[in-house]
Amino acid sequence: MSIIYPGAAQIDEAAALLDAGELVAFPTETVYGLGGDAENPEAIARIYAAKGRPANHPVIVHLAPAGDPAYWVQALSADALKLIDTFWPGPLTLILKRASHIPSAVSGGQDSVGIRCPSHPVAQSLLTAFSARRGGHGGVAGPSANRFGHVSPTTAQHVRDEFGSAVHVLDGGAADVGIESTILDLSRGFPALLRPGHVSPQAIADVLGVAPRLPDGTDATAPRASGTLKAHYAPRTPLALLPFDAIAPLLAAHGEGSEKKIALVARKSSAGEWASAPNVHFIAAPEDPQSYARDLYGLLRALDRANVERILIEKLPESIEWIAVNDRLGRAAAAFEAQE
Structure with a gap:
């Protein structure tokens, strides 16, 4: 429209x-x-x-x-x-x-x-x-x-x-x-x-003609800038960013009789049978960085409305192409790390 x-x-x-x-x-x-x-x-x-x-x-x-x-x-x-x-x-x-x-x-x-x-x-x-x-x-x-x-x-x-x-x-x-x-x-x-x-x-x-210095947490003289606090961009629902081999046991431990589902954002190739599990609210992760970035915030807001217990997001590649999306997801997850 x-x-x-x-x-x-x-x-x-x-x-x-x-x-x-x-x-x-x-x-x-x-x-x-x-x-x-x-x-x-x-x-x-x-x-x-x-x-x-x-x-x-x-x-x-x-x-x-x-x-x-x-x-x-x-x-x-x-x-x-x-x-x-x-x-x-x-x-x-x-x-x-x-x-x-x-x-x-x-x-x-x-x-x-x-x-x-x-x-x-x-x-x-x-x-x-x-x-x-x-x-x-x-x-x-x-x-x-x-x-x-x-x-x-x-x-x-x-x-x-x-x-x-x-x-x-x-x-x-x-x-x-x-x-x-x-x-x-x-x-x-x-x-x-x-x-x-x-x-x-x-x-x-x-x-x-020269590469910019990348953020690595050691630039003590850098000016403060918007959106650079450790915890930022967070939904209200607890969120964790993990490799899929660390996510699967958490899904397995979440019984089908639980009051709320767990949200899973992952590649279809990773999710396997969990994509259709009754205790999982599955969202197929976009495959390319630009699509992931465009959809990310709308996705997180939708999951806040979905009444899920927790959001588990599959960790992305550490390549330079994914640096921006990784930055936003890392800061969103950091908002809940102290609660783990």
Whole structure:
């Protein structure tokens, strides 16, 4: 079913709300964002309050296609310009030194700022309309439109499920990418991947001529960035990420007479007879990284509604192609590791 995008009047209404310091949830190609005026500390505070987000956890500034990224940063490096020319509009966030006139609230008090230009047409229309109200320099701070630490929304209904009528929502259909943007830090003189996403390390290396430093938990000087806490992106139902040979005994121990089923997300080739077991709610895992990423958050939200006792997910290959999905699943599982 095709989505009818918001018209000019709806876009202008949403831009006026942003201009007045209110919040607007809007679609991007990655996930839905909870937007507020990036230069209004009170609006930024409303974002943090609505999400229950720690005040030191930065948000990303979203810019219109014709926006000026140089307005937001101290300087645009040659590397930044190359990446902008190649990947914007698109799911790549760049971390650079923040311009002095940009409020530190948007950066969680740091001297850096994350900026990106989304490719979704509704996001672009909203950002363009809002920027026009600000002399061409308007930017929208927009973390994912969900309660902090929980599963990100990839449809307008997901946002409504989180916030009800408390937040104005622009409906742009289901997100194409399905997981948050790649975050690349350029604020320290070398490229460092802080959060993997649709734009791969290899694609970045192809543009820059040097591979970005990959996140390994040892980069003590890295700026804080959205979605990089150990536990994040978690459903409300307990979730474990395990090799299938560790999952099978757990399924076997879960009797058919149990009140609730156990959810199993695995490849069909791995699941075997468990795919049709009466005590198992089976979901066939997508076979390729892009499809898995696009379906992941919707799948987790659906499993929260399925009234299952637990979610068991088959561990994925450790190859670079799966780095982004592995990142999200690992953080989701980490939210429950202390409960094991």
